Amino acid sequence: MPKKDHYVIIGNGPAGNKAADVLRENDRNARITILSDEHFSFYYRHKLCDFMSGVIDEDTLKVKFYKEYKEKNIRLRLGQRVEKIDPDSKTLFLKHMEKLRYTKLILAVGSAPRVLPSLLRYKDYFTFMSNYNDAANVKSMLENIKNPIVIGGDLIGINFIKMLSRLKKKATFFMYYKSFWPFDLDIKKADAIRLSLEKNNIKTISGDPVKTISRRDADYIIETESGREIEGDALFSFMGRIPNIQFIKGSGIDTERGILVNEYLQANYKDIYACGDCAQIYNLELKDYWISIGWENSILQGEVAAYNLLGEHRIIKPMSKKIFNVEGIKVKTSWWNQLKT
Amino acid sequence: MKEEKLYFEKETEDFSGNIRAGKIIKEVRFSDNPRDIKYVSENIPCQKACPANTNIPGYIRCISENRFGRSFELNRMYNIFPGVLGRICSRPCEEKCRHGEGDLGKPVNICWLKRAGADLKSPWHRNKENLYASTGKTVAVIGAGPAGLSAAHELATHGHKVTIYEAMENPGGMLMYGIPEFRLPRTIVEQEIDNIVRLGIDIKQGVEIGIDIKLKELLKQYNAVIATTGCPSAFNMNIPGEELDGVFSGFDFVKNINSGSSPNIGNKVVVIGGGYTAIDCARLAIRLGAQTVSVNLRKTEEFMRIDEHEMAQAKNEKIRIYSLVQPVRIEGKSGSVKEIVFERTRLETDKSGKGRISVPIENSGFAVDADTVIIAIGQHPDAGFAGSGIKLDGQRINTKQGTYKTNIKGLYAAGDCVTGATNVISAIARGREVAQEIDELFVKGKRKKKVVRFEPSDTTDRKRSYDFIPQVKMPTLSLRDRMQNESNEVELGYDKEAAHKEAKRCYLCYYKYEIDTSSCIYCSACIDVAPRDCIKMINEVELNKDGTLGDYIETSDWQKIAAIAIDNKRCIRCGKCYEVCPMDCIHITKVELIEQNLEA
Numbered sequence: 044m045p046k047k048d049h050y051v052i053i054g055n056g057p058a059g060n061k062a063a064d065v066l067r068e069n070d071r072n073a074r075i076t077i078l079s080d081e082h083f084s085f086y087y088r089h090k091l092c093d094f095m096s097g098v099i100d101e102d103t104l105k106v107k108f109y110k111e112y113k114e115k116n117i118r119l120r121l122g123q124r125v126e127k128i129d130p131d132s133k134t135l136f137l138k139h140m141e142k143l144r145y146t147k148l149i150l151a152v153g154s155a156p157r158v159l160p161s162l163l164r165y166k167d168y169f170t171f172m173s174n175y176n177d178a179a180n181v182k183s184m185l186e187n188i189k190n191p192i193v194i195g196g197d198l199i200g201i202n203f204i205k206m207l208s209r210l211k212k213k214a215t216f217f218m219y220y221k222s223f224w225p226f227d228l229d230i231k232k233a234d235a236i237r238l239s240l241e242k243n244n245i246k247t248i249s250g251d252p253v254k255t256i257s258r259r260d261a262d263y264i265i266e267t268e269s270g271r272e273i274e275g276d277a278l279f280s281f282m283g284r285i286p287n288i289q290f291i292k293g294s295g296i297d298t299e300r301g302i303l304v305n306e307y308l309q310a311n312y313k314d315i316y317a318c319g320d321c322a323q324i325y326n327l328e329l330k331d332y333w334i335s336i337g338w339e340n341s342i343l344q345g346e347v348a349a350y351n352l353l354g355e356h357r358i359i360k361p362m363s364k365k366i367f368n369v370e371g372i373k374v375k376t377s378w379w380n381q382l383k384t
Numbered sequence: 385m386k387e388e389k390l391y392f393e394k395e396t397e398d399f400s401g402n403i404r405a406g407k408i409i410k411e412v413r414f415s416d417n418p419r420d421i422k423y424v425s426e427n428i429p430c431q432k433a434c435p436a437n438t439n440i441p442g443y444i445r446c447i448s449e450n451r452f453g454r455s456f457e458l459n460r461m462y463n464i465f466p467g468v469l470g471r472i473c474s475r476p477c478e479e480k481c482r483h484g485e486g487d488l489g490k491p492v493n494i495c496w497l498k499r500a501g502a503d504l505k506s507p508w509h510r511n512k513e514n515l516y517a518s519t520g521k522t523v524a525v526i527g528a529g530p531a532g533l534s535a536a537h538e539l540a541t542h543g544h545k546v547t548i549y550e551a552m553e554n555p556g557g558m559l560m561y562g563i564p565e566f567r568l569p570r571t572i573v574e575q576e577i578d579n580i581v582r583l584g585i586d587i588k589q590g591v592e593i594g595i596d597i598k599l600k601e602l603l604k605q606y607n608a609v610i611a612t613t614g615c616p617s618a619f620n621m622n623i624p625g626e627e628l629d630g631v632f633s634g635f636d637f638v639k640n641i642n643s644g645s646s647p648n649i650g651n652k653v654v655v656i657g658g659g660y661t662a663i664d665c666a667r668l669a670i671r672l673g674a675q676t677v678s679v680n681l682r683k684t685e686e687f688m689r690i691d692e693h694e695m696a697q698a699k700n701e702k703i704r705i706y707s708l709v710q711p712v713r714i715e716g717k718s719g720s721v722k723e724i725v726f727e728r729t730r731l732e733t734d735k736s737g738k739g740r741i742s743v744p745i746e747n748s749g750f751a752v753d754a755d756t757v758i759i760a761i762g763q764h765p766d767a768g769f770a771g772s773g774i775k776l777d778g779q780r781i782n783t784k785q786g787t788y789k790t791n792i793k794g795l796y797a798a799g800d801c802v803t804g805a806t807n808v809i810s811a812i813a814r815g816r817e818v819a820q821e822i823d824e825l826f827v828k829g830k831r832k833k834k835v836v837r838f839e840p841s842d843t844t845d846r847k848r849s850y851d852f853i854p855q856v857k858m859p860t861l862s863l864r865d866r867m868q869n870e871s872n873e874v875e876l877g878y879d880k881e882a883a884h885k886e887a888k889r890c891y892l893c894y895y896k897y898e899i900d901t902s903s904c905i906y907c908s909a910c911i912d913v914a915p916r917d918c919i920k921m922i923n924e925v926e927l928n929k930d931g932t933l934g935d936y937i938e939t940s941d942w943q944k945i946a947a948i949a950i951d952n953k954r955c956i957r958c959g960k961c962y963e964v965c966p967m968d969c970i971h972i973t974k975v976e977l978i979e980q981n982l983e984a
Contacts, residue, residue: 127486136486140916160699161863255862292686297731297740299684299707311731311740330748331728332708 048073049144050352051135053125054151055079056088057338058319060107061345062149062352067115069353075117076143078135080124083175084109089338091178092199092206095185104175128294130312147314147352150291150302151345154284154320154336159222162194162280165256168263169194169280172203184277188212192265192275194253197224200281201236208243215273216240217265218249224283225336248273286321286334299323301334306358308348316352318344324359413838414980420836422932424977427952428893430477430494431977435806436462436813439976440477441894444497445845447887450880453509455501460511461979463812464537464580465530465559467572470499471875472563474660474807475691482891482956487916490855492890496875500883502572511579514981516543521826524549524606526593526769529557530808531799532612533580534815540583542823542831547606548585551592553643555581557614558808561639564664565871566671594769603794608822611770611781611790611797612815615763615805621656625714626759630721634661634760641668641870650755651675654724656711657760658688663695665758666703671870674756678704680711682729682742693858697874701863710744714757723751765801780804788818796822832979839974844959845892851915851958856886891957896973897950903969904948910961910970911948918954919961921945 050066052059055077066075085107093099112119127136128148135143156171170184171177191212193204196219207214218240220233228236230250237247251267256278258264263278286301297303297311301323308316308324319341323332335344347357425432430440439458446455459466473495478484484491521544525532528550536546554560559573581587593599602609618633620626632647634657640647653669655662658681669677679698681688684707688695699705709726716722727749729742764779775782775791781801783789788796798818799811824830859876866874878886899910899919911919923944926934936949950961950970962970 138487140487160696161702163696163700164860254864297684298686303684303731311733325730330745332730 048146050075050147050149051143051145052077052149052151053079053135054149054153054319054321055081055085055119055121056151056153056319056341057085057106058153058341058345058348059149059151060085061342062151062318062349063117064115065346065349066353067117069350076145077112077117077119078123078125078137078143079119079121081174081176082122084119084121086175088174089199091172091175092202095172095178095182096206096210097182126290128291128296130295130315133314145314148316149345149348149352150296150310150315150317150321151319151341151348152287152291152321155287155289156280157224157283157285158280159196159219159282162253162256162282168256168258168278170277171280172199173284181279185210185212188277190214190275191277191279192263192273193217193279193281195219195281196222197281197283200279201240203279203281204240204245205243208245214245215275216245216247217253218247219252219282220249222282284320284336286323288321299332301332303332307351307356308344308359309351314352316348318348327358410840412840414835415838416833416835418930419932420838420975421834421977423896423952424836424975427896427975428977429480429482430492430893433476433480434462435476435810436816437977438462438477439894439978440494441890441892442976443501444492444494444887444890445892447497447500447883448845448890450884452501452883453505455497456505456509457512459498459501462816463809464534465576465808465812466498467502467576468559468568469809469812470495470497470502471572472559472568472660473498473809474689476807476809478691482893483889488851488956493855493858493886494890496858496878497883497887497890500878500880500886503877504880504883513541513583515541515583516831518545519543519826521545521608522547522606523822524602524609525612526599526602526609527551527557527612527614527799527801528555528577528587528589529612529614529799529811530559531614531811531815531818532557532610533577534812535610535612535798535819536585536815537580537583538816538819539823540580540585542819542827544607544823544826546585548587549591549593549597549602550587550589553590555587555589561642562635562661564638564642564668566667566866566874567664569871569873592769594771599770599792599795603792607794607826609795610788610818610822611767611795611801612799612811612818613765613767613769613801614811615765615800617764617766617779618759619762619764621711621759621761623711623713625716625721625724628714628716628721629719630716630755631714631757631759632665634665634758635763637665637758637760638668641672646672647756649674652754653677653756653758654752654754655679655758655760657681657758657762658683658690659760659762660690660694661762662758662760663690663698663703665760667698667701668870669756669758670701670703671867676704677702678706678752680706680709680726682708682710683731683740684708687740693875697860701866708742710742712749714754715751721754721757724754724757725749725751763805765804767801770795788814788821830982832981834977835980837974837976837978839976841895841972841974844895844957844962844972846888846957846959848915848958848960850888851891851956853885853889855889856882893952893957894975895957896952896975897955897957897961898971898973899948899950900969900971901947903967905967905969906945906948907966908948909964909966910950913960913964915956915958915960916954918951918956920949920951922947922949925949 086104094104124138125135126138156173192215194217204216220228237249240247251269253265254268255266263275265273288298301321302317304310304317304322305325323334347359350357443455443458475495477494478491481491523539523546525536525548528548539546556573618635653674655666666677666679708729710729712725712727714724728745731740732743734741767781781797788798790797796818798814861874920936920938922936923939923946924937928934
């Protein structure tokens with residue numbers, strides 16, 4: 044009797060879940076495993092701010108509950124970090140020293156917080172808000188925080204600082220408009236956003252980047268390029284996100300800023316596909332690679348990746364450029380290759 | 385020399401597929417058995433990866449013991465530039481470090497520990513040179529780069545009189561002219577060159593062979609001549625516009641700045657290439673005041689020939705890396721660069737076996753404004769000094785297989801002029817080898833040979849907790865201080881505490897762990913505590929055709945188990961098995977590849 048296929052999906056976000064559902068609908072017999080390094084089931088990432096501030100509870104944050112995976116005979120393994128992939132032997136090496144074999148693999152590993160190279164040395168000082176664990180951690184910190192500092196260059200950062208303001212925290216916002224993510228902000232737009240934030244009593248510093256960060260007792264001291272000194276009792280970083288592909292590098296799977304895949308979302312190994320925020324997709328019309336970010340894109344790509352893994356040849360098309368509304372300013376997203384590393 | 389063929393000796397005679405009691409080392413022994421030589425190459429991966437075969441676990445252990453001078457000397461036996469290589473080595477050893485294997489974390493910062501040995505040794509440190517008596521033989525070396533200086537040093541210690549002819553104003557070759565000062569302070573280069581030339585080596589600077597002196601004259605004047613002329617000529621892209629003002633070759637760009645000039649580069653600098661020279665050019669351009677500097681790659685960052693530390697520093701200095709682009713032409717205005725036109729590429733697998741290659745995408749061109757374009761895609765040798773009589777392989781000097789002899793009698797060649805551009809540590813290794821070949825010719829025999837030294841040890845020198853120490857970061861200069869003076873060294877070096885901490889991370893793979901099967905009671909306590917699958921139940925050991933031992937053949941059937949054995953290729957020398965063994969049947973032996981003097 045031939046051995047059952049074992050489809051492994053790394054990542055329990057929208058792309059990974061959609062892919063798992065499509066695989067199960069079309070292959071009743073295969074083993075399907077989702078691996079996630081998080082300990083919390085599939086949730087709405089964009090609602091983390093609401094969760095932190097107590098607007099919604101844990102159950103409302105969740106998209107899918109554990110029993111739903113069980114019903115579909117999909118094995119969900121939470122808290123399992125993949126450290127290495129060996130595509131030749133089709134083996135995953137997990138952090139707890141387990142080797143896991145697959146017949147076909149979908150990489151839906153999403154993204155991780157971006158840190159500007161100039162601030163990398165202070166990475167250990169930053170609190171990120173990247174996932175449920177981070178949010179739970181911040182939630183527990185909020186009560187004791189009085190004057191937080193937020194280094195911000197993305198939309199979530201703006202939402203976060205506004206939430207702090209609503210909670211009556213005396214927050215300072217460093218706006219990195221030249222490194223904003225995922226689109227460039229010109230000085231005019233940056234000024235408009237700054238004014239809007241200041242109307243909400245948020246002290247906003249723009250165009251005067253951080254020079255050094257040091258600790259004084261439990262506080263963080265920021266010295267800016269112009270010599271200003273800002274003190275805060277917590278330090279958050281929101282500089283956008285980058286594909287979470289560090290563990291893939293060196294495996295033989297082609298990567299650039301994301302995992303390089305063709306128009307079928309197939310990597311340079313025939314049984315490996317990538318989808319969602321981590322995939323850098325070749326576009327036949329653009330003659331270039333691009334990355335789409337966001338929930339809808341991830342779901343669409345998860346679906347296409349799963350169908351192609353099952354033998355179809357669906358071509359992924361880029362979603363149209365999206366217009367974001369940032370503090371009343373309309374800003375268009377740009378292609379990935381125009382973004383900063 | 386006390387020589388004995390050691391471990392598994394008896395099994396070679398009547399190897400029948402069954403493991404017999406191994407012979408455990410009780411005192412210091414030496415062996416030239418190919419099995420033992422092979423053991424070192426398979427089980428000490430960093431040493432094997434080092435082109436100079438440096439005893440890496442040995443010098444790292446010295447740092448743990450606060451013996452920085454000894455660490456420096458252990459290095460200097462094989463690599464006469466520890467202070468230099470501790471800063472700019474391309475680190476082939478770290479790529480193979482067992483600590484960097486999938487489930488074990490990150491490799492040991494071997495390079496920076498080498499630097500710690502050099503930087504933290506006593507200011508009154510005494511260099512140790514094993515000097516042979518003078519032979520009266522004379523050798524000319526053409527080129528005072530790493531290969532030439534290495535050859536000269538080796539020859540000088542063997543008693544030969546050496547004269548180096550260097551075309552440039554100062555000795556050092558690429559070290560002096562091809563690497564920016566912010567990565568390699570010139571005081572370090574000068575100090576290590578002084579340590580070499582004070583053995584009585586003459587350096588004639590500013591003398592170009594083929595122009596100032598003919599090669600023929602050198603061949604008449606000296607018993608042997610070695611060409612170590614490196615790769616001084618830059619490759620061109622062969623695209624339109626390379627002749628425009630504002631287009632530089634990477635090597636010339638760095639060389640000119642290192643020679644004291646300060647080119648006007650404008651605000652926008654585009655660098656082509658993915659090696660150390662490309663990144664050096666980009667970082668120099670930032671220091672010269674460029675506002676935007678990009679490094680452009682045909683493939684992706686993963687295929688760059690630089691280490692992650694250099695990449696991180698470049699990004700920190702706001703250098704942008706663009707992948708999957710290929711230059712098509714450079715456009716100019718009034719004879720100067722105006723923009724560079726690229727086309728996009730994608731990766732494909734080459735059918736002839738070259739691996740992943742970049743393939744241009746048709747009609748995908750786009751232009752990028754530029755004031756300066758730096759083409760840093762590599763260098764090649766220039767054998768013009770030898771005239772037309774020398775045999776070449778393309779642009780490289782041809783040497784007879786297995787030797788360093790060229791087709792011209794008395795002329796030897798080594799280093800990058802033979803191999804094409806490699807790295808400094810390879811050039812140093814080849815310099816030693818050509819010197820040894822010439823020495824053998826002069827004295828009609830070998831003076832040294834490589835043997836394996838075994839020394840029993842009653843300590844693991846490690847604790848399991850050391851395995852969880854994260855990589856110790858290199859302290860660096862602030863961005864502002866870097867830009868204040870372009871020669872300010874960026875990496876500041878470990879202090880003693882940091883060096884100790886990083887040294888502890890080394891698994892010390894030169895320790896060989898063995899189970900004495902004559903006293904093992906098969907309790908499997910060692911297997912239970914092993915942090916990975918390094919202790920195996922086996923029923924056989926493969927025997928290779930060349931007589932060396934191959935892999936263990938494992939079994940889970942207790943009826944078939946011939947031995948419980950430690951696979952030293954998997955072992956991380958944590959010492960847990962040694963601690964728990966109730967029969968004390970686990971033995972530790974220090975195994976080192978050394979050069980032994982053959983003099984009676």
